[in-house]
Amino acid sequence: MIENRHDASGADSRQPSISRGQTGVWLGVLVFLGFLALISFLAFQGRSELLRSEVELTEQAGRLRMRILHAALLVEQLYLEEESERRILRGQELEREIDVLRESEREILHSEIVRELPFEVETLERTFAEYLEKLERVASGEFDPGTLERVRELASLDGLVKLQEGLVTSILDNSQEELSLIERLRSFILAVESLVLLLSGLCIFRPMDRRIRRESRALEEVNEKLRQKAHDLDQTVATLRGLRSEDQRRTRAMLSITEDLELKRQELELKAKQRQRARKLSRSAVEAAPNGMLMINVEGEIVLVNSQVEKLFRYSKDELLGRPVEILIPHRYRLDHPRHRRSYFLAPEARPMGGDRELVGLRSDGTEFPVEVGLNPLETDEGVFVMASVVDITERRESELQLANYRSELEAKNSELEEILYIVTHDLKSPLVTLQGFTGLLLRHLENDDREKVMDAAERIQRATSRMSHLLEDLLQLSRVGRVEDDFTCLDLNAVLEEVRESLAPQLEERQARLVLEEGLPWLNFSQTRLTQIFDNLLNNALKYGCPEPDMTIEVGSERRDGEILLYVRDRGPGVPTEYHKQIFLLFQRLDSRDEEGTGLGLAIVSKILELVGGTIWIDSDRGHGSTFWIRFPPCLLKTDAERLEETHA
Amino acid sequence: MSPRPLQQLLVVEDNDDHAELLAQCLEGQEIADEVLRARDGEEALRILSDTTRRPDLILLDLNLPRISGLEVLRHVKRDPRIREVPVVVLTTSDSESDRTSAYRFQANSYLIKHIDFIQFQEQVHEIGLYWGTMNRPAPLPRQEPAES
Numbered sequence: 001m002i003e004n005r006h007d008a009s010g011a012d013s014r015q016p017s018i019s020r021g022q023t024g025v026w027l028g029v030l031v032f033l034g035f036l037a038l039i040s041f042l043a044f045q046g047r048s049e050l051l052r053s054e055v056e057l058t059e060q061a062g063r064l065r066m067r068i069l070h071a072a073l074l075v076e077q078l079y080l081e082e083e084s085e086r087r088i089l090r091g092q093e094l095e096r097e098i099d100v101l102r103e104s105e106r107e108i109l110h111s112e113i114v115r116e117l118p119f120e121v122e123t124l125e126r127t128f129a130e131y132l133e134k135l136e137r138v139a140s141g142e143f144d145p146g147t148l149e150r151v152r153e154l155a156s157l158d159g160l161v162k163l164q165e166g167l168v169t170s171i172l173d174n175s176q177e178e179l180s181l182i183e184r185l186r187s188f189i190l191a192v193e194s195l196v197l198l199l200s201g202l203c204i205f206r207p208m209d210r211r212i213r214r215e216s217r218a219l220e221e222v223n224e225k226l227r228q229k230a231h232d233l234d235q236t237v238a239t240l241r242g243l244r245s246e247d248q249r250r251t252r253a254m255l256s257i258t259e260d261l262e263l264k265r266q267e268l269e270l271k272a273k274q275r276q277r278a279r280k281l282s283r284s285a286v287e288a289a290p291n292g293m294l295m296i297n298v299e300g301e302i303v304l305v306n307s308q309v310e311k312l313f314r315y316s317k318d319e320l321l322g323r324p325v326e327i328l329i330p331h332r333y334r335l336d337h338p339r340h341r342r343s344y345f346l347a348p349e350a351r352p353m354g355g356d357r358e359l360v361g362l363r364s365d366g367t368e369f370p371v372e373v374g375l376n377p378l379e380t381d382e383g384v385f386v387m388a389s390v391v392d393i394t395e396r397r398e399s400e401l402q403l404a405n406y407r408s409e410l411e412a413k414n415s416e417l418e419e420i421l422y423i424v425t426h427d428l429k430s431p432l433v434t435l436q437g438f439t440g441l442l443l444r445h446l447e448n449d450d451r452e453k454v455m456d457a458a459e460r461i462q463r464a465t466s467r468m469s470h471l472l473e474d475l476l477q478l479s480r481v482g483r484v485e486d487d488f489t490c491l492d493l494n495a496v497l498e499e500v501r502e503s504l505a506p507q508l509e510e511r512q513a514r515l516v517l518e519e520g521l522p523w524l525n526f527s528q529t530r531l532t533q534i535f536d537n538l539l540n541n542a543l544k545y546g547c548p549e550p551d552m553t554i555e556v557g558s559e560r561r562d563g564e565i566l567l568y569v570r571d572r573g574p575g576v577p578t579e580y581h582k583q584i585f586l587l588f589q590r591l592d593s594r595d596e597e598g599t600g601l602g603l604a605i606v607s608k609i610l611e612l613v614g615g616t617i618w619i620d621s622d623r624g625h626g627s628t629f630w631i632r633f634p635p636c637l638l639k640t641d642a643e644r645l646e647e648t649h650a
Numbered sequence: 651m652s653p654r655p656l657q658q659l660l661v662v663e664d665n666d667d668h669a670e671l672l673a674q675c676l677e678g679q680e681i682a683d684e685v686l687r688a689r690d691g692e693e694a695l696r697i698l699s700d701t702t703r704r705p706d707l708i709l710l711d712l713n714l715p716r717i718s719g720l721e722v723l724r725h726v727k728r729d730p731r732i733r734e735v736p737v738v739v740l741t742t743s744d745s746e747s748d749r750t751s752a753y754r755f756q757a758n759s760y761l762i763k764h765i766d767f768i769q770f771q772e773q774v775h776e777i778g779l780y781w782g783t784m785n786r787p788a789p790l791p792r793q794e795p796a797e798s
Contacts, residue, residue: 422743422745422747425742425743425745426713426741426742426743429742429743429763430665430668430713430742431667433667433668433671433742433763434665434667434668434671437667437668437671437770438667438671440768441671441674456670460667460670463667464667
């Protein structure tokens with residue numbers, strides 16, 4: 001009964017409470033709907049915000065990874081391209097930083113927090129959705145005891161931990177899933193909170209319903225756990241974010257270093273390119289140079305040559321590169337050269353090599369040639385080099401030598417001419433003085449009627465005029481030698497000599513001298529005038545100086561000596577002292593002061609004629625033993641018998 | 651009769667005509683008591699080596715065979731005994747080089763053989779008088795030859 005009453009009272013009390021409960025349900029529904037809207041709004045809001053920031057985070061992480069990779073590559077490149085110690089150190093530092101970052105990242109990923117993160121959020125959601133349904137049903141009075149089980153299940157959370165590996169993987173892969181999971185978890189927590197709120201609301205409105213109260217307590221426990229989880233999750237996310245921002249900071253720092261390095265690398269690359277281009281250019285300039293160009297390093301090794309050097313020294317490029325430059329220098333200068341070279345490297349300047357010394361190059365075949373070398377220091381990143389430009393001056397030397405020869409020849413000719421001029425003026429003026437002087441005296445003597453003195457003066461005047469005419473004649477002859485073109489014909493020397501003998505007949509008679517001519521003297525291809533001049537002068541000379549007494553003999557003959565035919569004119573006179581043997585062939589040289597007839601030109605004329613055709617004349621004489629003038633004609637002018645026959649027949 | 655300015659005059663001349671001309675120039679000038687003639691350098695040096703006598707004036711032709719006039723001149727100016735004897739160089743050419751070398755060898759004067767006889771005679775006369783009246787000139791100041 002009591003129970004009934006109790007039941008009845010319970011039913012009674014339920015009746016009004018139902019009507020009250022109905023109002024409460026309506027209120028509850030309203031509140032619930034309000035919550036629902038709030039929840040979905042909050043969930044949506046939080047979700048998108050989180051999503052955005054997490055997407056950014058992920059992107060940044062992705063970029064970070066790329067940059068780390070890039071930096072590593074750059075470091076690698078830098079290793080390869082720039083061997084500078086500083087850069088290596090910086091690169092290593094960067095590498096270490098990257099390692100540290102990677103390490104911390106790994107730590108985060110494998111931390112417990114992350115491991116505990118993965119809930120089966122979908123399951124949670126699904127459960128939540130079911131739960132909501134049930135709650136609705138509870139709210140509408142249809143309470144399903146299964147709901148309780150589900151809530152317990154939810155509280156134990158055992159099933160939700162199963163797929164954590166997937167989540168870890170997603171975090172490791174840095175995918176967005178990780179973040180969306182966290183996101184979902186958060187909204188779930190919110191949902192649970194609102195559910196708890198709802199239940200508490202129910203508890204308020206249906207305080208008598210124990211099941212609801214139990215349910216509510218259980219939910220609160222779950223909620224507590226979830227909060228804890230959410231809190232942990234927040235912390236994890238914060239840690240992750242912190243790490244990531246640290247990562248980013250480092251990445252930025254590294255990026256700036258990397259960018260700096262990249263800039264530097266580009267700069268260096270550009271410089272290297274320019275250098276290469278310049279080197280290429282200078283190489284082609286060197287190659288195109290008309291001089292031999294070779295570059296040596298501080299050790300004296302040849303590092304660059306152009307093809308001119310190959311031609312000059314007759315080496316191939318391969319034979320020269322890397323070899324000491326001394327191989328191009330004659331052995332006698334090699335010992336000294338490294339010393340010169342070193343002193344040059346100590347104070348390099350652009351200058352010609354060797355100072356006043358004459359430089360000699362050595363070819364591969366051992367021959368030498370005169371060179372001129374210009375030195376130019378080249379300062380490069382790889383050290384100081386010397387560019388030597390080599391010019392073969394053989395031709396210049398030769399032409400210089402030739403010029404010097406011409407000059408000395410000309411100078412000799414000039415001084416000879418001056419001498420001639422001097423002597424000519426003197427010798428021409430000398431008889432003039434006599435002429436003038438005695439003409440003046442002649443007048444005085446005539447006034448005084450001094451017959452003897454008149455005669456003397458007249459004779460002197462006569463002699464002076466004849467001397468002058470001789471001198472002029474001889475000068476004319478001399479000036480014609482070599483100036484006037486002569487006709488060369490085949491001449492019988494005997495015939496020429498006969499003619500000379502005829503012209504000399506008066507003198508021969510005067511001196512009472514004999515002229516003996518050898519029979520069968522050679523024929524000569526010569527100018528008749530010049531040949532006559534030679535023998536006319538020689539015979540005149542012999543008559544004047546070789547026949548001081550009557551009845552003396554002059555001989556003309558030939559003699560074969562050393563396979564050559566020599567002609568001679570011999571007298572038996574007083575002879576010529578040895579010291580005058582050369583002098584007599586010079587211009588205006590007379591040995592006797594009493595010599596009135598000689599002009600001093602005769603032997604000079606003979607000598608000059610022979611000199612011009614390549615022949616020679618010399619004297620063989622001694623005081624008191626007569627003189628022999630030897631004449632050597634070039635063999636090509638002497639005719640053989642066969643040629644002579646041919647000529648006469650022709 | 652006043653004494654002549656020169657006791658002894660030496661003429662060194664290879665050309666007989668020129669020597670004769672000089673002789674005739676001097677004739678009647680009453681310049682020298684005695685005129686000696688040398689035909690070349692050798693003869694001149696022989697005469698000058700005679701220690702018993704010394705000419706008061708030497709007329710020296712430059713263009714001599716064998717030993718040249720300049721050689722004779724140098725010999726005279728190096729011999730302390732005859733160094734003070736004045737030497738007048740005779741030449742046919744008025745060339746600069748002749749003149750310089752003559753003075754370098756310390757010739758005292760330089761006379762060009764003039765084409766005009768009267769002019770020549772006057773010059774010879776003047777030179778004779780000049781060196782004669784100097785009459786034993788004071789020793790020449792020591793002068794090193796200009797040649798090295």
